Amino acid sequence: MAVFASHSALQLVLGGMAQGVMTALFGHGRHLRLYRRFPGIRCAFVEYSGPETLDRLADEGFVLVPNGSVVEYVRPENLFRTRIRVFGSRELLRVEADQHQKMELLKKAGIPIPKTFAGPSEMDRPVIVKLPGARGGMDYRVTEDPQEVRDLQLRAVSKGIVNDPSELMIQEYLIGATMYAHYFHSPIYGRTEITGFDIRYESDVDGLRRAPVRIAEKLSPTFTVVGNIPVFPRERLLETFLDYGERFVEAVRRELGGKFAGPFCLECVVDSGLNVIAFEFSGRIVAGTNVYSVHGSPYLVLYFGRPMTVGERVAHELKIAAETGSLEEVLT
Numbered sequence: 001m002a003v004f005a006s007h008s009a010l011q012l013v014l015g016g017m018a019q020g021v022m023t024a025l026f027g028h029g030r031h032l033r034l035y036r037r038f039p040g041i042r043c044a045f046v047e048y049s050g051p052e053t054l055d056r057l058a059d060e061g062f063v064l065v066p067n068g069s070v071v072e073y074v075r076p077e078n079l080f081r082t083r084i085r086v087f088g089s090r091e092l093l094r095v096e097a098d099q100h101q102k103m104e105l106l107k108k109a110g111i112p113i114p115k116t117f118a119g120p121s122e123m124d125r126p127v128i129v130k131l132p133g134a135r136g137g138m139d140y141r142v143t144e145d146p147q148e149v150r151d152l153q154l155r156a157v158s159k160g161i162v163n164d165p166s167e168l169m170i171q172e173y174l175i176g177a178t179m180y181a182h183y184f185h186s187p188i189y190g191r192t193e194i195t196g197f198d199i200r201y202e203s204d205v206d207g208l209r210r211a212p213v214r215i216a217e218k219l220s221p222t223f224t225v226v227g228n229i230p231v232f233p234r235e236r237l238l239e240t241f242l243d244y245g246e247r248f249v250e251a252v253r254r255e256l257g258g259k260f261a262g263p264f265c266l267e268c269v270v271d272s273g274l275n276v277i278a279f280e281f282s283g284r285i286v287a288g289t290n291v292y293s294v295h296g297s298p299y300l301v302l303y304f305g306r307p308m309t310v311g312e313r314v315a316h317e318l319k320i321a322a323e324t325g326s327l328e329e330v331l332t
Helices: 009-019 029-036 051-059 068-074 090-096 099-108 146-158 235-255 287-292 300-304 310-323
Strands: 002-004 024-027 044-047 127-130 141-143 169-172 177-186 191-204 223-230 262-270 276-282
Touching: 002 009, 002 068, 009 029, 009 287, 009 310, 024 029, 024 051, 029 044, 044 051, 068 090, 090 099, 099 169, 099 235, 099 276, 127 146, 141 146, 177 235, 177 287, 177 310, 191 235, 191 287, 191 300, 191 310, 223 287, 235 262, 235 276, 262 310
Parallel strands: 002 024, 024 044
Antiparallel strands: 127 141, 127 169, 177 191, 177 262, 191 223, 262 276
């Protein structure tokens, strides 16, 4: 497994070690420095210099296990310039990097989604404005002021974050409890598994909850993710979440080329009527799975009879696929 040295790399390395699957951590020196400090990590360390690094890893027999840092730093378009095989769908990573295409895919899956607005002039309710890519909520903003949205669009263009203001997503801001559902689709076992849930600990929106009301009212919070917290939904909601996960897999296979494997996440709000609405997705492992990276998933134990992390689940799928001559089913 080739893994970018960030995001969820620790549990992927440990999962590879548990299953006897060699892992190569690649990244820039500043990324690799952290992982070299842990003597218990057994893996190769590879300095990343561009897509050619992935070509060299491919020649050595590695396959890429994408995480959020691949979407943000390697960039999905570069994956189409390299020979390395991807565990999961490289096409889905391209869609993930575009907020508008993400919502269109969720819509085609028949999963409830919030209303989106083509421009500030169409706004008729509070919205959250989102930048493209896997930026961990950085610079997201909640507002009901169209002029503030225009200012955010212009700032993103001037900073070179986007080329066109329309690349920012203007999405209805839903009132409810956020809940991020983690899944694993297995062609080898022929099922979509639920692995766990988290909520995001975000700055500075979570910090404002402790601020005096008179101060909080004057500030416009952002949503930069700084950590993750485990959450266990009511069991009556599990059927809904499983249904959504299966719908999503079918939509990916139908719309993006017929193959998909591995972890993904549906990022949802649950309202007071217990309705579940998805406002984003991640088409690869999410850092929220780190919340059970020591003791294992509370749900994977129901499939395998023992605790297992998502990192180990990835390594297990690849190992079984290799042993049964089924790697083509899980790689793109």
